[in-house]
Amino acid sequence: MDIEIVDAVSALYSTINAPKRNEETYDKLASVFGSAGMTQYSESNQSFNLQISSSIYKRYGAEFAEYNKRYSQYESEGINRLFEEDTYGWLTEQEGWLEEENVIDREDFLFIREKTGLARTVGVNLSEPAGWKHAVIIHYPEIVKDIPKNLDKHIALLAPHIAKTVNLNSFLHGLYYKYQAVLSVLDGLSVAVCVCDYRGYIIVSNRQAQHIVSMKDGVYLKNRKLCFSNSEQNSQFRASTRKIAGTSQGKGNLTGVSFFIERPSGKHPFYVEQSPIKDGCYEVENNLSGSIIYIIDTQSPPEIDVSIFASVISLTPSEAHISNMIFKGLKDRDMADYRGVSVETVRKQIKSILSKAQVNSRIELLIKAVSIRPPIL
Structure with missing residues (x-):
């Protein structure tokens, strides 16, 4: 370039x-x-x-x-x-x-x-x-x-x-717009967020990120570096961290990576997304060029503003209600009982919701919803 x-x-x-x-x-x-x-x-x-x-x-x-x-x-x-x-x-x-x-x-x-x-x-x-x-x-x-x-x-x-x-x-x-800052007030987000430099050292992280790494369930910290239990993913993450930092300096073309982290406990996986960032306001470190990482615990998802999500992907009121119950982790039978309809009706509605969101699973639906309206405290 x-x-x-x-x-x-x-x-x-x-x-x-x-x-x-x-x-x-x-x-x-x-x-x-x-x-x-x-x-x-x-x-x-x-x-x-x-x-x-x-x-x-x-x-x-x-x-x-x-x-x-x-x-x-x-x-x-x-x-x-x-x-x-x-x-x-x-x-x-x-x-x-x-x-x-x-x-x-x-x-x-x-x-x-x-x-x-x-x-x-x-x-x-x-x-x-x-x-x-x-x-x-x-x-x-x-x-x-x-x-x-x-x-x-x-x-x-x-x-x-x-x-x-x-x-x-x-x-x-x-x-x-709430705090007149971003990197220094990441606790305002109820999803895990951290910022690392080109070497992978964590510069700043919020409470939710600290909670996730403290569980040591597929994600942990070692010498201030974010690490994953899966060695192959760990190596890929190190490589993407360097490339993404290069992009933030204008020296690369990788806009981001995303992947799921399987958990030894058998719980739903963590979803990880990594994107370039520069500390333009010098909030945390002068000349920082690195990556911003957010992690969604799909086992315990954050509160989602379903009304905005429903508006963006044109859900019906019934589909919006079903989406809200999906995000809360309810099973098909529980949704059907709550709404007074058959399980088959619920499954048809879920199929329609996934189609409108252009995703293939409930976990992907959750990630789409978070990306459309991030949960800010």
Whole structure:
């Protein structure tokens, strides 16, 4: 990767616990894409809201506000079309409205072009199936007649990292906005979370992580390093830790790994997910480039906000109720008795829930629910 891309990737992972760095980071991304600016949108309450922007939004804040007031209906239509693309797929403005021959001459595009000099847009779908919907919009000035030829390559390189940081920020933003910090207040999460450096040494961990390692049931600490009873997984974890730390420095391309840890006790496995992070706010250690790890005890899952989960994957009220009972560990017969229906009815509903969530098991369903709405105390 060239130095500009390395710098952009490294900057992205420094935003995970430092949202104030978003604007300058998106300026760097816009530069890589050869554009004038970038904006990132996420779905919220069945509408799409601006989450992050490069400095272009600050420069033209009044103009964009007027645009949103007058022409937001066009924006929603185009973004919905974008979400029909595969993950990391992208569309130009003309491809977003195929039924219109010269969309750049439509009133909303004319307004933006006249007020800001921006003319062309490219949308990138960051969403995975059955989850929150996220997208970035890349804005090009009027003088750029053609989309850069290397755009496809740059999107392929950077979109997975943008998506990863958007998802991690979604996971951790509650900590930041409640406590104005992330790494130093991980006890605010009721899932196990720890941060380690490139060598695998734990820098900070929360109470739930300390509880899990104290059980020594497949996961334990040795000389401040997180270890697993399975030697093969232990070796793989060491290798991924080094690679992920490299990604946070812009020197690698591994956005994360996830795996299950079997427990000698025979209880349900631990689910482990590892992602790059930089300590952008110097909360715990200067120049830390490492990985953030969260561990879900699927035997004793955290409390899940089922209402939000149900909304995101379009569950019926009955399916939402069944999901809640699944997360509490109830068996099919217990669910059927509680709801006054047959076991077969419950099993049909569970099959429908798994299908909507695009997962294959109840444990995967739990993990999906936690990723959609992390439990913040």
